[in-house]
Amino acid sequence: MSDRTIEGQIALVTGANRGIGAAFVEALVARGAAKVYAGARRLESLEPLVAKLGDRVVPIELDVTDGEEIAAAAELAQDATILINNAGVASGMGHGLLDEAAVQTGREEFEVNVFGLVNVTRALAPALQRNGGGTIVNLGSVASLVSFAMAPLYSASKAAVHSVTQGLRVTLPDTLVVGVYPGPIDTDMAKEIPFEKTPAIDVANEVLDGIESGAEEVFPDPMSKEMGAAFLSDPKGLEHQNRQMAAEMAQG
Numbered sequence: 743m744s745d746r747t748i749e750g751q752i753a754l755v756t757g758a759n760r761g762i763g764a765a766f767v768e769a770l771v772a773r774g775a776a777k778v779y780a781g782a783r784r785l786e787s788l789e790p791l792v793a794k795l796g797d798r799v800v801p802i803e804l805d806v807t808d809g810e811e812i813a814a815a816a817e818l819a820q821d822a823t824i825l826i827n828n829a830g831v832a833s834g835m836g837h838g839l840l841d842e843a844a845v846q847t848g849r850e851e852f853e854v855n856v857f858g859l860v861n862v863t864r865a866l867a868p869a870l871q872r873n874g875g876g877t878i879v880n881l882g883s884v885a886s887l888v889s890f891a892m893a894p895l896y897s898a899s900k901a902a903v904h905s906v907t908q909g910l911r912v913t914l915p916d917t918l919v920v921g922v923y924p925g926p927i928d929t930d931m932a933k934e935i936p937f938e939k940t941p942a943i944d945v946a947n948e949v950l951d952g953i954e955s956g957a958e959e960v961f962p963d964p965m966s967k968e969m970g971a972a973f974l975s976d977p978k979g980l981e982h983q984n985r986q987m988a989a990e991m992a993q994g
């Protein structure tokens with residue numbers, strides 16, 4: 743076992759009440775995490791998770807756009823060794839880049855996906871440092887790697903998450919900073935997406951395996967493994983392929 747083994751660690755997960763976030767809480771508890779702070783905008787939305795998993799799950803009210811809630815969560819989670827920045831929105835799904843609506847929804851996407859992530863990380867970083875550096879996991883997307891026509895500003899926000907992930911590695915050299923780049927995952931966020939979807943629990947387990955082995959990038963499903971390999975070997979080729987797919991979809 744490496745010293746990054748999940749057993750005995752203390753994690754904070756944002757957006758923990760459903761989807762991939764709830765799967766992270768479940769997988770952390772199953773691997774013997776000592777405590778999981780589960781953040782959600784509404785405390786009552788965490789009741790099913792606590793009922794299922796017991797008192798190792800500590801519910802906290804945490805809207806990642808609310809500075810006071812972030813400060814209170816950080817004060818409580820002084821013993822954390824893992825931060826999972828999972829909370830995210832894709833409110834502009836279906837808006838083209840030149841639609842006025844895309845700008846409005848894009849602001850919300852940046853507020854939650856980028857600035858929320860940065861502010862939660864800023865608040866938790868001192869505790870992680872005191873606890874030996876620890877691990878930060880950032881949920882990017884395959885949309886961090888190429889821009890998807892059906893979600894252009896969501897893609898831009900996830901590209902920013904990729905850049906922030908790289909920046910954190912420079913700023914926090916003692917911390918393992920893991921970027922996660924999922925393709926379509928079976929959650930509410932992806933319910934309108936017409937692709938085969940991977941179960942959320944598989945993503946959580948691939949990421950926990952990644953933490954234990956010290957991986958800096960995790961591509962947790964078949965589509966992301968393919969796109970991740972293409973991005974790393976031939977980023978321009980992937981962009982061309984994505985443009986061609988968008989043109990074919992537009993033609994029907």
Ligand SMILES: NC(=O)c1ccc[n+]([C@@H]2O[C@H](COP(=O)([O-])OP(=O)(O)OC[C@H]3O[C@@H](n4cnc5c(N)ncnc54)[C@H](OP(=O)(O)O)[C@@H]3O)[C@@H](O)[C@H]2O)c1
Pocket residue numbers: 756757758759760761762763782783784787804805806807827828829830831854858881882883884923924925926927928929930931932
């Ligand atoms: N599903 C996919 O195909 C996919 C693919 C690539 C990346 N991702 C990323 O994976 C992460 C989790 O997505 P998911 O699929 O699990 O989505 P989801 O089912 O829509 O869940 C999103 C979670 O984020 C929370 N959230 C939204 N705004 C928040 C805020 N301001 N403060 C705190 N929590 C907030 C939601 O809370 P409420 O219940 O209060 O709304 C919910 O718990 C996101 O970052 C997403 O971008 C997802």
